[in-house]
Amino acid sequence: MKKRFLKWLGRKVVESSLVISLAHSLIRGYLSLVRLEVIGEERMLSHLRGGGKAIAALWHQRVLGVVGYASRFREFKPSAIVSASRDGDLIVRIVERLNFRPVRGSSTRGGREALSAMVEDLQEHPFAVHASDGPTGPRGVIKAGLIRMSQLSGAPVVPVYISFSRAWSLGSWDRMLIPKPFSRIIVRWGEPMYVPKNLDGPGFEGLRQNMERSIREEQDRDDRRWGWKNLLLEGH
DSSP states (O other): OHHHHHHHHHHHHHHSHHHHHHHHHHHHHHHTTSEEEEESHHHHHHHHHTTOOEEEEEOGGGGGGGTTGGGGGGGGOOEEEEOSSTHHHHHHHHHHHTTOEEEEOOSSSSHHHHHHHHHHHHHHOSEEEEETTTTTOOTTOOOHHHHHHHHHHOOOEEEEEEEESSEEEOSSTTOOEEEOTTOEEEEEEOOOBOOOTTOOHHHHHHHHHHHHHHHHHHHHHHHHTTTOSSHHHHOO
8 A cells, every 4th residue: 555655656746747847957958068950950940931841750769869959849839649658648748848739649559549630730730740660669660650640641751860979878669869968969850751642552661661761871871970880770
């Protein structure tokens, strides 16, 4: 009974607005020690401000590196899929602090509903952010849901390549990267990738594989400039 109460109390503390606010401030403060360089942002902002739509696609492994940078796009109030699990309740609070609009669901639970909600959202709003290989991997594998979201909404997939000069790699499924103090991060916006409306079957899978190969190669090219070798798939 005591253990159950302590577990409940611990969850309530973690989920409290004060703790979430403090954690968010600490992360942003820590990331202020990292030098950030952005390439291609003006082209993306111009596209969105001109009435265009887009789905920003990034690897789950690199999410932490752009927590502070995400605020640059808050004027568009981008949507993002958040797990329908209980743990997702906490993530929703964090996502909302970034002025993102969470859409509940994932590829493993409530996936179809979340996809439909994201497509519907893109009819009313211009911008969505999506972890290409989330929420549970496999690491470096682009999920079909991203392609389908683009196809049904008409919004192109725009890869976001995030590279670190120095970082720690966690033991999680995605080998989450934490930039080291006083390191550098380069955020590079790629070219938009469009998905034809009538694509299906083998053609759909072929496009998914080609997109995955292209984005992997571009990410690997950026990583190698810092001396990393196959950082996305091997985590070191």
